[in-house]
Amino acid sequence: MADGNTFPAAAPTAENGIVAGGATRSLRHESAAMHVQGSASYIDDLPEPRGTLHLVPGLSARAHARVLSMDLDAVREAEGVVGVYTAADIPGENQISPVGKGDEPLLASDLVSFYGQPLFVVAATTRGAARRAARLARVEYEDLPAILNVAQSREAGSPMVWRPMEMKRGDAVGALEHAPRRLSGRITVGGQEHFYLEGQVAFARPGEEGEVHVISSTQHPTETQHMIAHVLDRPANLVTTEIRRMGGGFGGKETQANTCACLAALVADLTGRPAKMRLDRDDDMTMTGKRHDFVIDYDVGYTDEGRIVAVDMVLAARCGWSADLSGPVIDRALFHADNAYFYPDVRLRSEPLRTNTQSNTAYRGFGGPQGVVAAERVIEEIAFATGLDPLEVRLRNVYGTHDRNVTPYNMVVEDSISAELVPQLARRCDYARRREAARAFNATSPYLRRGIALTPVKFGISFTATHFNQAGALVHVYTDGSVQVNHGGTEMGQGLHTKMVQVAMREFGLGSDQVRITATTTGKVPNTSATAASSGADLNGMAVQDAVRRIKRRLVAFAAAHWNVAEDAVRFLPDGVHLGEKVIPFSHLTRQAYFARVSLSANGFYKTPKISWNGETGQGRPFYYFAYGAACSEVVIDLLTGETKIERVDILHDAGESLNPALDIGQVEGGFVQGAGWLTCEELVWDKAGRLRTHAPSTYKIPACSDRPRIFNVELLQNAPNREQTIFRSKAVGEPPFVHGVSVFMAISDALASLDDYRTCPRLDAPATPEMILRTVARMRHGDVTAA
Structure with missing residues (x-):
């Protein structure tokens, strides 16, 4: 390769x-x-004009509470402090909701809705002075009940942050009742910290007659411009935003960059001095939203031959305290809950649940990977229940002929190549022989178990908000x-x-x-x-x-x-x-x-031509085309420690006529590692008070060099130009490769299934950390294989 x-x-x-x-x-x-x-040069490398002010936010110490009083006198009197600013100092709208919901104040005043919400901002001559001063604030709260996860939100009947979505075709309920075989289950899929190398940062410079120029580490300069204009109560033509390069974004700077940019612009405008806000990593992780974590319930009908008859699925997400981009993120999870598979009768429903945690936001894949995990769980459930090779079940259900090419949202799949691409990779990576070798190894190995999985990806390309295209x-x-x-x-x-x-x-x-x-x-x-x-x-x-x-x-x-x-x-x-x-x-x-x-x-x-989407009916053509690919991962797990090693990965990815093969292969490699990290080692933990405990590199583990596959083969599909009129017939290579990491999760599940001689699905939850793996091992050895 x-x-x-x-x-x-x-x-x-x-x-x-x-x-x-x-x-x-x-x-x-x-x-x-x-x-x-x-x-x-990144923003923090740029020369600072004389008189530049450095900003540090003052954060709430409650997950849900009324603010009774806020004594900032000691903060104002601290050495080096030039000013302290609250919601009362905002001349325009105290609102930065990216979807116009009006539920996301720039600075909280009467009510705090998550632990770490900004209450005020300190402007000082140095960052150190601003940080020391911010700790001197005295805030008195009246605690309110805090809802921290999906279960609590459901139990409390918490309002949803967005309208729930239903996508359906046919009669899933009726088809399930008459299906030859049927199963149901649940999978929990964890969130993920963006962990960009360059944190959130913005530098604002005031100009003439109300002008302000803001250099922001943002993925959405226009939205940042609009937010600043609203906060300062002036037309957009007085605000210019600029970005030369970012040290990573992954979706975490699509909306979350607005806080730093707006606060820097606010202080620059109020003081007439340049202002810079660069969040420390702790504050960054505490303040900003993550990938949405999901609880997914599924009910599936199928045949003895492993063919899917019907699927009924509910995807509930922890969205956080405000809408942010949760609506379109969860919609995209529904769009990809079929992955590359045709569901004859299907009903997919979402629950965008409000919680008193950081407002979850865009992340590479935008909800799609969570939907794909659900689809692959359905496949492995059927495979273990029927005794079939999971790859065989996958191939029997991929989109293909004219009567098996309509998605749950009624878009016709015109370009499916999974039926050809997946077997091609299986042959190239010698999947069948390696699968048999893994089973032979497991039959005699008491402490180490091998697993292998080959999973496809079908990923829709376009913004589902049509006007963004x-x-x-x-x-x-x-x-x-x-x-x-x-x-x-x-x-x-x-x-x-x-x-x-x-x-x-x-x-x-x-x-x-x-x-x-x-x-x-x-x-x-x-x-x-x-x-x-x-x-x-x-x-x-x-x-x-x-x-x-x-x-x-x-x-x-x-x-x-x-x-x-x-x-x-x-x-x-x-x-x-x-x-x-x-x-x-x-x-x-x-x-x-x-x-x-x-x-x-x-x-x-x-x-972009051809696209249309009706969010009210859950019908339309939200995507211009699909990007395809497949990945085969082989892992070894240690039953004593729960540790996983990725032995080998083979990826065949569809980039159309690649604009730059080296860059695209780099994106495939990086996307895979990031996806595998999400599903194996990256774990977000909140305590009962709503404090994020994994808020620094010391407590949050991203993949390291030693976590990469020992053998890593990546190839772009050749002679496969995009059928649509894209730039030189290329295909997008950004989010789709992230989904290849799902193959690692499925390979771990395959290894664990050996504990019960591959008769039952281990129902592993993500992330498959050593602790999660050990809990699953204990559950399977005690015969409890029916509950996740």
Whole structure:
């Protein structure tokens, strides 16, 4: 299998003056050298103007309480403190709800709804002074009952943060009653901390006549701009947000970045001085939302041959104290509760439950991975109940023929390739032989058990909020032939800027040294969508291409007239601009075009076609297309310690015609490790008071180097262009690879099933930490295999 080091470049061809091919070469990440040298600037690296104020929030010490009094005199009098600001100091709306629910104040005043909610912000001459001062606040509370998890929320009848969703097709209840075989169960799936390397940070600089310029580590510059404008009570044209690069985001900076940005802008506006807010890791983890954890109940009908007849599933999520993005996140969990499988009769329901914990938010996969875990649990339940190989059950239920290609939300799956891709990977990784070897090993091993699982992924690509499926770009060509590209997407390490450079390179026939990407800013490209939903390259790539082609059309018309050739004889190739038999440097063309007063700048725009979604009915086409893939993981678990080692992983992933194979393979590798970490070692723990106890690297474990697979083979599916008109027929590679980590969880379950000779499903809950594995081992050895 491919080792990720070398990839062939497609031979360039010409169509309508546009170079096709060539962009599939693995261009180095545009900031890679600066990352290695330490010269890539992040917000905390930027020089601070004289007089910069440093901000630290004062956080609540209750999960749910009324604020009776707040004595901040000692805070104000502390050394180095310039000011202390509360909700009463906000000139505009004390509200940063990203979905307009009005349930998320920037600073709490009368009521606190989770432990760690910001009450005030301290501005001081140094961060140390601000931190010391914030601890001097005296707050008196009246405690209220705190709801901390799904069970408590259900018992208390707590209101939901979003409307519940139901997706159905056929008669699931009736089909279950008449199914040849039937089972039901429950799985609990834990949440996950984003753990970006660069924490939440923002720097605000006041300007003239109410202007404010905010550099924010945000995935959604436009939303951050709007939130600041609302808080300061001024039009958006006085607020500019900018981001050159982030040290990771994973969804944790789609909405959660707004708090730091708004508080920094507020203090800058009130004081007339630059202000910076960079959260310490403890405060960051305590304040910000996580991946939603779920309790999923399922009722399944099936045949002796392992074919699914009907599925009835309820997905309940701990959403936290406010709506945030819980609605669309949980909707997407329903969208992916089928994964790659056809359910003949189906009913899927959601319960977005309010709790007095951090407001859970976007996370890589946006609810999709939680839905996939539920689908894979259904498959393994059927496999153990029938005695069939789980892979065989998977292949008997994948989407395929015309009468087995309609999703629970009534979208027709037109591009399913799971039936071909999964067997291809099984052959390449020698799944059948290794499965038999694992069973033979387990038959004689008292303390170590091996497990193997091969799982597919079908992941929908697009924002389910239809209006977010748009993007803009601004491209300038200078008279020396150099090109500057700006677009609405943000760079968080995934290589989006590099791919946008490649789009311009490919269209103009230029080298990477001739195309420059600039910081993302609302001052250049307005009204943009978040860099999320795996749509960054899809949306912004098409917008950049649109801008470039607008310029090219002008250049082609000019060149044809100036050199007296036909327009279709003007082609942009790597060796220069071809004018029939004549070849000139690109810079010569741009200079001559300038003298002829031809515009060398253009805005580009793109909106995704074909999509529609009705959230009220749970019906429509929410996705432009699906990305596919499969992963085979083999693990060894220690029955004495509960520890897991990932022995080998093989992944075959569908990236369409990859824009940059090296970057895409890196995304697959990183996504897999992050997904495996979520399901094995990353555990969030709250105490009875609602305090997050896993709020630092010392108490929250992310995968380390030693947790990576001992053998790790990753390959991109070849000769599989996207059927839809995406940028150069590529497919999104951001969220889908995260789901490959589910194969590790299923392999652990397979290993545990050996304790009962593979007759019953272990019903392992996630994350499969050593403690969880040991509890499952004890339960199975005592014969309790029916309850999770």
